[in-house]
Amino acid sequence: MIEVLLVEDDPSIAIVIDAALGAEGARVTHVHTLAERDRMLRERRFNALVTDVMLPDGDGIETIGAVRAVCPDMPIVILSAQNTLDTAVRATDTGAFEYFPKPFDIDELARTVRKAAGNLATGETLENDPLVTEGLPLVGRSQAMQSVFRMITRVLRNDLTVLVLGESGTGKELVAEAIHQLGNRRDGPFIAVNTAAIPAELIESELFGHEKGAFTGAVARHIGKFEQAAGGTLFLDEIGDMPMQAQTRLLRALQSGTIRRVGGQEEVRLDVRIIAATNKDLEPEIAAGRFREDLYYRLNVVPIDMPPLRERSDDIEVLARHFLQLAAREGLPRRQLTASAAQLLSQQAWPGNVRELKNFIYRLVLLAREDTIDADAVAPLLRRDAPPEDEGGSVAALDIETAIGRWLEREHPASGTIYASALAALERPLFASILKETAGNQLRAAQALGINRNTLRKRLSELALDPEEFTRR
Structure with a gap:
């Protein structure tokens, strides 16, 4: 019989874990606090510890050292609702056998605990090595990102x-x-x-x-x-x-x-x-x-x-707020996002993924007139970025003649500048599209366009298009 100590303050989760581990032939002792955990470890021997992070009397990760002092070889499985890369790294840092972000697959948890208890000497735990966890580059708490975090820690x-x-x-x-x-x-x-x-x-x-x-x-x-x-x-x-x-x-x-x-x-x-x-x-x-x-x-x-943003829509709000902070650090005005604005952003498809969202937030910060950005401030920019729609509400397939006609009606370029303005309006998206395909390679872009590389470089400079923007896709 495998003896498992479960430290979990949520009774409903504890009941489910108890049942699943019981099906795997384990006997579970459930406690609610770190103090109860330490007392049980002094009194009895357990084959594995399953612990939550946020407990009534402290942090389950920060106190793993006390567990190691009493039971140095006991495998530890960590559960957490704080689904960030920081938490995943902290969990791995302790030498934990496995880390499970909530919500988790209960059957997978039960199999993992069984495996941990039966393989104390397989070397699957990670050595303890403190890491710098500030300024982590990845942001996201969605289920889709948890597998990414777990693979990174491995x-x-x-x-x-x-x-x-x-x-x-x-x-x-x-x-x-x-x-x-x-x-x-x-x-x-x-x-x-x-x-x-x-x-x-x-x-x-x-x-x-x-x-x-x-x-x-x-x-x-x-x-x-x-x-x-x-x-x-x-x-x-x-x-x-x-x-x-x-x-x-x-x-x-x-x-x-x-x-x-x-x-x-x-x-x-x-x-x-x-x-x-x-x-x-x-x-x-x-x-x-x-x-x-x-x-x-x-x-x-x-x-x-890496999941596309459309598969991690739960992360859009936290990403948007993260980019607001980045923008402020880079000298742009400090803005706040209302719940209605965040909800509107979360409803968008964002085909350009996180990069598109970041660029949109920076533009939003720059153009917003108030420190607090609400849905009314977001909506006009979303409409401006959206492709044109026909009367039936579907995306219209515009030919170039229609597009030019609409551009002339909208822009009204001054007499004597129409040709140069129209040429720039056409070249900018054309060059951007080709540079995107060639990942910023100007030689390949010039070959695809059928123009001289020096001509392309000159026009890019005149149009204020930086090829480096297309080198990181």
């Missing part, structure tokens, strides 16, 4: 390669930053590379470096991103757009643990953690011959799927 004490998957704007680089900031390599550099933004002929030099004289223009030795990231983390963004030749070199580096600079003979030993990310489904890319299958399996050791 890779903090190892150097396994991570592949972050998700749509554009979901925050894939933030996952990489969180793993770096909270992991064993946090004292080393974090080097981010957008592999889609580097011209194909330069990507090997950028990643692996080159020796003096390796090619025309190589007037000195250049240290590549792999060496720059030594002792830290190398984040390879948009890995799905990496040229095939560079994929081959990357695979060799991952297999051998060494790199060779372009034009060099010396093998340089790698000391870096690799995190890659893409918004593409790589399996069709493999089938089409555009991505190496063996590289995919090398990168996809620990996959982390």
Whole structure:
């Protein structure tokens, strides 16, 4: 019979856990407070401890040290309604066997406790290593984000390669930053590379470096991103757009643990953690011959799927308030969001995901006339950002002639400036769309547009379009 000590102040949750663990052949002793927990641990031996975080007389995580002093080998499972990355990291920090955010799958909890009690010596617990948990880059309390937080905590004490998957704007680089900031390599550099933004002929030099004289223009030795990231983390963004030749070199580096600079003979030993990310489904890319299958399996050791914002609508309000705070720190006016405004934001689809929401909040902060932003202040901006609708309420399929006619009616450009104004109005969204597709790569964008790269660069400057805005998707 497995003896489990449950510390939970909510009787309804305790009853459900008791029943589930009983079905797994465990006998549960239920207490409500930390004081009762400590008394029971002194009086009896238990095979596992299941504890909530917020208890009437203290914090269940902060007092784990007292438990370890009495029962150093007893596995601990932590439950919490504070579903933040901070809480997940604090829980993992204690050496907990597992962390379950509420609401949790009761059957999974019961199986985990059974496994913990029966495997005291398997080494599955994480070593105790205090972490800096302030300023965490990820925000979210939805169920969809809890699996992300739990996966992050699983890779903090190892150097396994991570592949972050998700749509554009979901925050894939933030996952990489969180793993770096909270992991064993946090004292080393974090080097981010957008592999889609580097011209194909330069990507090997950028990643692996080159020796003096390796090619025309190589007037000195250049240290590549792999060496720059030594002792830290190398984040390879948009890995799905990496040229095939560079994929081959990357695979060799991952297999051998060494790199060779372009034009060099010396093998340089790698000391870096690799995190890659893409918004593409790589399996069709493999089938089409555009991505190496063996590289995919090398990168996809620990996959982390970032959910789109439409699947975590519960997070929209907390994200919006977070961005209000960020905007204030960056010198914009300090604003407050009413409940009605937050509800209106939560009802939107946000196809651009978290990045779109952040940009909207910053624009809202800038344009709002009052310190408190209500739904009436939000609605006009939402309508302005929305695509046009026809009389039936569906999105209208406008041809360019109709769009130009509407633009002329709305803007009324001054006589003598119509052509230049219309050209700028057309070029701005056109260039932005192509740059988005090429992840800010101006050479590829110019080739797609069929214009000279210098012409594109000149027009981007005149239109105040920064290609760097499109390099992080």
